Amino acid sequence: MSKAKAREAAPTADLQAGLVVAAYGRHSLVETPDGRRLICHPRGKKNQAVVGDQVLWQATGDEGSIERLQERRNLFYRQDEIRTKSFAANLDRVLILIAAEPEFSESQLCRALVAAEAEKITPIIALNKSDLAAPFAQAWERLAPYRAMGYLVLPLSLNPRSTLTQSDGVDALCAQLQGQTTLVLGPSGSGKSTLINRLLPDAQVETGEISQALNSGKHTTTNTRWYWVPELDRAGQRTALIDSPGFQEFGLNHIEPTQLAQCMPDLRQYLGQCKFYNCTHLHEPGCAVLAEVSTDEKTGTISARRHRIYAQLFEELGQQRW
Numbered sequence: 001m002s003k004a005k006a007r008e009a010a011p012t013a014d015l016q017a018g019l020v021v022a023a024y025g026r027h028s029l030v031e032t033p034d035g036r037r038l039i040c041h042p043r044g045k046k047n048q049a050v051v052g053d054q055v056l057w058q059a060t061g062d063e064g065s066i067e068r069l070q071e072r073r074n075l076f077y078r079q080d081e082i083r084t085k086s087f088a089a090n091l092d093r094v095l096i097l098i099a100a101e102p103e104f105s106e107s108q109l110c111r112a113l114v115a116a117e118a119e120k121i122t123p124i125i126a127l128n129k130s131d132l133a134a135p136f137a138q139a140w141e142r143l144a145p146y147r148a149m150g151y152l153v154l155p156l157s158l159n160p161r162s163t164l165t166q167s168d169g170v171d172a173l174c175a176q177l178q179g180q181t182t183l184v185l186g187p188s189g190s191g192k193s194t195l196i197n198r199l200l201p202d203a204q205v206e207t208g209e210i211s212q213a214l215n216s217g218k219h220t221t222t223n224t225r226w227y228w229v230p231e232l233d234r235a236g237q238r239t240a241l242i243d244s245p246g247f248q249e250f251g252l253n254h255i256e257p258t259q260l261a262q263c264m265p266d267l268r269q270y271l272g273q274c275k276f277y278n279c280t281h282l283h284e285p286g287c288a289v290l291a292e293v294s295t296d297e298k299t300g301t302i303s304a305r306r307h308r309i310y311a312q313l314f315e316e317l318g319q320q321r322w
């Protein structure tokens with residue numbers, strides 16, 4: 001056995017499996033298969049874990065050190081604050097929760113959708129506050145292109161004070177979450193906390209020592225958190241929600257401008273049909289995408305707003321190259 005191999009193999013006996021359920025700067029909260037939670041620190045720079053990561057860790061007193069990250073199925077990128085990227089790994093779904101009020105940014109919605117598509121994670125859009133009839137109707141109309149391109153768009157009313165007698169849409173949403181690991185994203189005020197509280201009657205907050213230890217770190221801002229939702233477990237599959245604060249600009253730096261159209265289903269369906277094989281779909285003659293762009297949904301299959309956002313993102317991603 002080579003020296004390197006021996007080093008790698010040596011600690012295996014003491015290694016235990018765990019799931020990262022919160023990440024605070026450099027340290028993580030790891031949950032063991034029997035439900036115990038402990039603080040772990042990464043061994044070296046390489047093992048920087050994100051929420052959703054499966055890890056192998058080793059006990060060091062009351063805490064642990066993360067010795068190895070298991071291979072990720074996917075990794076969702078987003079920009080947390082300037083230059084700080086935060087991620088979640090191994091997701092089945094991304095739920096984008098927006099609301100009739102405050103008015104949502106279509107550009108942010110597109111970014112979240114592109115980020116999900118790039119990692120082949122199924123997005124679900126939920127439009128909350130259906131009890132606010134007029135703004136809801138308007139917002140629902142704005143989402144018409146997203147329904148047309150095949151995304152699931154669910155109407156929702158999470159307001160506990162709502163007098164709605166018909167279905168509030170929560171059951172339909174829960175049916176989508178059952179047995180899945182879902183990252184919940186949404187702008188401030190869309191109802192994210194209301195949703196989490198509704199699905200998790202008992203707040204799964206750390207108490208006592210762990211809470212103190214976590215808060216002693218420099219980065220004490222609320223961060224991405226993993227919650228189990230046992231009420232929604234199905235056929236032996238556990239259900240999890242990952243709550244992620246804010247809905248700021250998404251870091252799409254990992255996407256090449258030429259990859260962008262692949263991540264937008266309304267544009268994607270025309271790829272390969274343009275006159276030029278390296279068409280950017282911005283101005284070229286004989287472009288199959290541009291031929292479908294219309295302000296009137298009845299005459300074209302790509303909304304002018306979507307194409308405008310595509311052009312903005314294309315330019316932005318192109319500028320980041322150098």
Ligand SMILES: Nc1nc2c(ncn2[C@@H]2O[C@H](COP(=O)(O)OP(=O)(O)OP(=O)(O)O)[C@@H](O)[C@H]2O)c(=O)[nH]1
Nearest residue numbers: 128129130157158159187188189190191192193194
């Ligand atoms: N009318 C109406 N109000 C709702 C509904 N769902 C939530 N709200 C209200 O919208 C406000 C924002 O809800 P939150 O759950 O705090 O939103 P959030 O996304 O967590 O926002 P931040 O805490 O800022 O991140 C609260 O006053 C809720 O009571 C709904 O279906 N209808």
Ligand SMILES: [Zn+2]
Nearest residue numbers: 274279281287
């Ligand atoms: Zn084209």
